[in-house]
Amino acid sequence: MGSNLKTWVEIDKKSALHNVKVVRSILKKKTKMYAVVKSNAYGHGLREFSLIVNDKVDGFCVDSVHEGTTLRSVGIKKPILVLGPTLSKDEIDLAVENNLEITISTFETLKQVSHIKGSPCFHIKVDTGMHRQGFFVNELQKVIKIIKDNELSGKLKGAYTHFASAKDATYPHYTNKQIEEFKKAQIIFKRFGLGKIMFHASASGGAILYPHAHFDMVRIGIGLYGYWPSKESKVQHSLVNKKTLSLKPVLSWKAKVSEVKKLKKDDFVGYDLTERIQKDTIIAIVPIGYWHGLSRVFSHRGYVLIKGKKCRIIGRISMDLITVKCNDINVKSGDVVSIIDKDKNEVLRATDLAEIVGTVSYEIITTINPLIKRVVV
Numbered sequence: 001m002g003s004n005l006k007t008w009v010e011i012d013k014k015s016a017l018h019n020v021k022v023v024r025s026i027l028k029k030k031t032k033m034y035a036v037v038k039s040n041a042y043g044h045g046l047r048e049f050s051l052i053v054n055d056k057v058d059g060f061c062v063d064s065v066h067e068g069t070t071l072r073s074v075g076i077k078k079p080i081l082v083l084g085p086t087l088s089k090d091e092i093d094l095a096v097e098n099n100l101e102i103t104i105s106t107f108e109t110l111k112q113v114s115h116i117k118g119s120p121c122f123h124i125k126v127d128t129g130m131h132r133q134g135f136f137v138n139e140l141q142k143v144i145k146i147i148k149d150n151e152l153s154g155k156l157k158g159a160y161t162h163f164a165s166a167k168d169a170t171y172p173h174y175t176n177k178q179i180e181e182f183k184k185a186q187i188i189f190k191r192f193g194l195g196k197i198m199f200h201a202s203a204s205g206g207a208i209l210y211p212h213a214h215f216d217m218v219r220i221g222i223g224l225y226g227y228w229p230s231k232e233s234k235v236q237h238s239l240v241n242k243k244t245l246s247l248k249p250v251l252s253w254k255a256k257v258s259e260v261k262k263l264k265k266d267d268f269v270g271y272d273l274t275e276r277i278q279k280d281t282i283i284a285i286v287p288i289g290y291w292h293g294l295s296r297v298f299s300h301r302g303y304v305l306i307k308g309k310k311c312r313i314i315g316r317i318s319m320d321l322i323t324v325k326c327n328d329i330n331v332k333s334g335d336v337v338s339i340i341d342k343d344k345n346e347v348l349r350a351t352d353l354a355e356i357v358g359t360v361s362y363e364i365i366t367t368i369n370p371l372i373k374r375v376v377v
Contacts, residue, residue, distance in 0.1 A: 006287040007255035008373045010341075011044055013052050015248035019224050020056045022245050023207065031214045036203070036221030037071075038063035038083060043293075043365035044225060044251050045374030047074050052376065053224065054078065061219050065091045068100040081123060081158075085109070085133070095120040101157050105133035110143065114150035123158035123198075128181035129174065130164045137181055140188045148192075158198035158217075159189055166213075167205030167229030169236035175206070179213045186215075205229035208237050208245065226250045227350060227361045249349055251365055252341040253372075257306070257333050258321075259285040269323050270315025275300060277314075282327050284311070286337050289320040293368035294339065297357045304337050308344030340364075 020033075027033060035057045036042075041049035050060060050071055059079035062068045068080045079101060086092055086102040086109070095102050096118055104110050105125035113119045124143060127134030135143055147153055161182045165171040182201050189195055199215040204223035206213050226249035228234040238244040260282065263269065267277045286304065290296045294317060302313040304324055311324040324337075340350055350361035 005256075005373055006258065007253070007292060008375055009043070009045070009368060010252040010254065010375050010377045011048055011052070012248070012250050012252070013376055015226055015250045016049065016052045016224065017056060018246075018248050019226055019250065020053055022247060023204075023218075023220050023223050024056075026208065026211065026245070027214060027218065030216075032058035032198075032217040034059040034061050034079075034081065034200075034217060034219050035224055036061040036083075036219050038067060038221070039366045040370045042221060042225050042362065043368040043370075045370075046070055048374045048376055049250075050074070050076060058217070061221075065094050065098075065100060065102070069094060069098050072098045072100075079157075086120075089116070092116060092120055103133070105135065107143075107146075110146055114146060114152060119152060119155055121155050121157045122152075123160055124156065126159055126161045126182060126185045128161045128178040128185070130162050130178075132162070134161065137185050137188070140185055141192070144189070144192045144194060147194075153194060156194060156197055158200060159185060160198075160200040160219075161185070162203065163201065163206050163210075163213075166203070166209060167233045169209065169232040172209075175210060175213075179210065182213075182215075203229075205233050209233055209240075222362060223247060224250075225365065227365075230360075249340075251350075251368075253339040253368060254341060255286050255288050255304075255337045255339065257284045257331060257335045257337060258287045260331055260333060261285075268315075270299075271318065272316060275315045281325055282329075282331065283314065284324050284326050284331050284335075284337075286322050286324060287320060288322060288339065289318045291319045291369060292372060294322065295357065295367070298353070301356055302353065303348060303356075304339050305341065305343040305346050305348055306331055306335055306337050308346055310346055310348075 035053050037050050040046050061081045061083050063084040082102045101121045103125050104122045125134040163175050166175045200217040202213050202218045207218040226247045263277050263281045265279050269275045296317045299316045303310045311326045313322050314325050315323050350364040353364045354361050
């Protein structure tokens, strides 16, 4: 794969379908599962990943109308919920044209939609404690009045919330508090005759750790890509269930060595003379950098894999190039380099890279440049 490319991302179809099956196994038969494919499917390729799982999920969640129209353009006909704000009339019109369900989380957007002839289908976002998007529960009667007064009941498809700390097993009380608050919202919708809509609250963390919060649908993102929402969620699930879910990472990121050279002791490497070679060293140049999504913070301390061995990144990461130390490897131009992958007995996952620089796997995979070719394998 990638024979004509300097760098590419491989998407493992079998692993993706395996993860869908694993998540399905913890849901009730009536609970629907939407694949969260926002942010270029968490770096996996919006079109590529969505087409892989299309036949196995009930719908999709995206961040924007643009992402939703992209899915429609490749033939996806299943329900698509836009999680992010839809602010302009042009976007709203596109949502109607492409049969996208938008999120309404402010009175301004609700009133804007109510004044549009042929308004889009929508879900109401409820703020139960995340304190980002959403109406507070004590505002819902006013929301429902506007919906009914403007004859929008038929366009209302769902109501949902989002948990602030479901993946952190040390704060179950807060998540349970949010669940109870959302149940109050559910009661209000039902009291006013809108109880047949879809209620949903759980993303991957909530779906795995809080089965009583599955409601009518779950929104699964990170789990479908083969990663746990957090270390704590994996430990907690294993303790409670005496086993763990066998999630398989879907994405591998690879490149090729473009040049090999020998440096002498005391030679400097890269910009700003930040690293000096302590002994004669063989280095390999790899044509990726922070433009591609390998953050500059990995300078001096990140690793790649070449021929099954870890090679440390030395010197500063440049915009389009990195330099790696490979004294013990018979390396040559054209050799495959693994940035995220398993190579023989060594493994570098997004979680491993995240630990090096103190971030989360979500950031590592979603910041891989979307212009890099995604190859389904």
